[in-house]
Amino acid sequence: MTKKITFVLPTRDEEKTIQKVMEELQSECRDLNLAIQQIIVADDSHDHTRDIAKELGATVVIGGGQGLGQAMYRGLKAALRFESDLIVSLDTDGQVDIKELKKFVDPVLNDSADLVLGSRFKEKGKVGYDYPFINRSGIRILVFILRKLTGLPLTDSHGGFRAMKPTVVKELELIGTHTYVQECIIDAVEKGFRVKEISSAWHKRNHGKSRIVRSIPKYVFYTLPILILRAGQHIRFLYPLGMFFIMLSILDFLWVSYDTGLHFREMLDRQSFHLILLLFMIGLNLFFFGFTIELLGNIKRRLSVKI
Ligand SMILES: Nc1nc2c(ncn2[C@@H]2O[C@H](COP(=O)(O)OP(=O)(O)O)[C@@H](O)[C@H]2O)c(=O)[nH]1
Ligand SMILES: [Mg+2]
Structure with a gap:
């Protein structure tokens, strides 16, 4: 035929x-x-x-x-x-x-x-x-x-x-x-x-x-x-990696605070203060990248249910 x-x-x-x-x-x-x-x-x-x-x-x-x-x-x-x-x-x-x-x-x-x-x-x-x-x-x-x-x-x-x-x-x-x-x-x-x-x-x-x-x-x-x-790797890698960088920035912050006796002016002059910001931004970005991908995943799951 x-x-x-x-x-x-x-x-x-x-x-x-x-x-x-x-x-x-x-x-x-x-x-x-x-x-x-x-x-x-x-x-x-x-x-x-x-x-x-x-x-x-x-x-x-x-x-x-x-x-x-x-x-x-x-x-x-x-x-x-x-x-x-x-x-x-x-x-x-x-x-x-x-x-x-x-x-x-x-x-x-x-x-x-x-x-x-x-x-x-x-x-x-x-x-x-x-x-x-x-x-x-x-x-x-x-x-x-x-x-x-x-x-x-x-x-x-x-x-x-x-x-x-x-x-x-x-x-x-x-x-x-x-x-x-x-x-x-x-x-x-x-x-x-x-x-x-x-x-x-x-x-x-x-x-x-x-x-x-x-x-x-x-x-x-x-x-x-x-x-x-x-x-399916975003949950395994991006969230923990983001959290890891944020934790590093917090540790760095604690160290600089301790070392300067919480003297804000002195803290700003420290190079490691910039490192805190950098680590924090990287962590936040990775975290939100993972979050965005998770949202996409939800859209995908909803599509699957529809079909
Ligand atoms: N409708 C549509 N067709 C596209 C688009 N981009 C490429 N194509 C068509 O897809 C086919 C492959 O595109 P091409 O640019 O040659 O890709 P390549 O050969 O893989 O580099 C061709 O028939 C294109 O005319 C697009 O944005 N829209
Ligand atoms: Mg072509």
């Missing part, structure tokens, strides 16, 4: 490639005897991507302007409206190889996996250009964290091609707006879905800019709390 497939395509200024991607998907599905239920374009473009996609029959979902995570979340949830046997998401900048569609689709259709991820580094020679060292290093760190959190022998976190069962999307919860790629994997594993990583080709981006390098500080800022939360 012909299987039904829905695509989710994230786009930010991809007017040069969107048509080619959509046409290639249509032709590939014809060859594989897959019926396209719908193509959803989750868009945050300022160019004509949206108009082109609509003209070619896609359903356009507004990304929301908060990054790929939010756009993917909206696009994937919208895909549930179209009943299909599987949902496939892929980058629209021409970096993935659409000829690989079968490899991604097969494990979901023969029920050997619930979520299939593409890896550019599982096998040598899959990246068709000199992949920037800084990106590779960043990916290595993220993969290391992902391995720790999921227990899976993953080799990539940012492949641009994914196939999944609609139930994975139905249950998907994201807290971060910039952590879709990692959170989606962690979330699926937490919920007991079978995640499979397969080797996948990666071409050079021939137009526009990649989002990764441009936004590393922002990325770290948004990603770190989510990953710490997902790892």
